[in-house]
Amino acid sequence: MEYKDQMNRTIRLENFPRRIVSLVPSQTELLFDLGLEDEVVGITKFCIHPDTWFRSKTRVGGTKTVDIDKVQTLEPDLIIANKEENTKEDIEKLVRVAPVWISDIHTLEEALDMIKQIGVLTNRREKSRSMITTIREGFEAIQQAEKRKRVLYLIWERPVMAAGNTTFIHDMLTRIGWENVLEEQIRYPELSDEEIVRLQPDLIILSSEPYPYKEEHVQRYQKLCPGAEVRLLDGEFFSWYGSRLVKALPYFQKVISE
Known part of the structure; x- marks a missing residue:
């Protein structure tokens, strides 16, 4: 085969x-x-x-x-x-x-294609089809954020790195109704503190992975950008592109309503 x-x-x-x-x-x-x-x-x-x-x-x-x-x-x-x-x-x-x-x-559609192909490879077609339907219908029904926040999604410290365009994280951010402040940059650009200030994000997300951000980092970025909201969020829901997407849907709905 x-x-x-x-x-x-x-x-x-x-x-x-x-x-x-x-x-x-x-x-x-x-x-x-x-x-x-x-x-x-x-x-x-x-x-x-x-x-x-x-x-x-x-x-x-x-x-x-x-x-x-x-x-x-x-x-x-x-x-x-x-x-x-x-x-x-x-x-x-x-x-x-x-x-x-x-x-x-890099996108939800590519993730769904992966799930489909893995289902074919492993003789789990029906389970993979059912999962794809659940995920697709969930994203179609999601109530997007009322305010289109300009978001900076950080993934690493020393050097500071963030999610730009052509990443799965970028696709998730836009699908829930937010705007990635780095949509003009690709992959994971490095940023200086001065560049972060110039970006003027409404929301700075500190992802739980791959870098283990803590409350001390919230204080650092709040001081750097006092006008921005700074939140610690679960990175698995934004970057895991398998069956985690089923669980991501209620998480996203909760996050954007807060």
């Missing part, structure tokens, strides 16, 4: 996979929600959901520091990776171990 991944690469599988290694936290959670308990044999140390898998499945390093030898000992017949989460160097080594299916996601 031949399949195309989201990088337009062709992979070949003899049968539906029985031994899967997942190198992407959000896609690991998706595999769990698709009912692939027995098939998934390896995950990364950042695949924290579900907790039962985090405690019981073999961990094969980090998303960008994959232990290739450990993956090989698991004898996978499918490895699931992501263009942004995993390194090109690791993927080039992993393709010698097993077929590697790579996702490339």
Whole structure:
């Protein structure tokens, strides 16, 4: 059987996979929600959901520091990776171990396509279709924010980095009715304090991941931009593009109504 991944690469599988290694936290959670308990044999140390898998499945390093030898000992017949989460160097080594299916996601539609394709790959078509319907209908029904706030979404300190255009976070921000102040910049630009002040955001979001922002950071940015609202928010809902999107919908509705 031949399949195309989201990088337009062709992979070949003899049968539906029985031994899967997942190198992407959000896609690991998706595999769990698709009912692939027995098939998934390896995950990364950042695949924290579900907790039962985090405690019981073999961990094969980090998303960008994959232990290739450990993956090989698991004898996978499918490895699931992501263009942004995993390194090109690791993927080039992993393709010698097993077929590697790579996702490339910047928008909700690309996330839904990934869910559909993973469902096909793993013989979970009906579950993936149902999940896609739930997510799509939820986003269509969401009540967007009444005020179109100009938002700065920070993901890292030292250097300070934020989410620009061509990111999944940007797509989530716009879908709930907010405006990304960095929509003219792509990916994750570095910012100085002076640049942040010049952007004049209405709202500064401090994401819970990948950098663990705390209350002390709220105080720092409140002092830097006294006219802005500064909030600590759950980054998983803005950046995890798998089945987490089902849970993201009520979270977004709560966030934009506050």
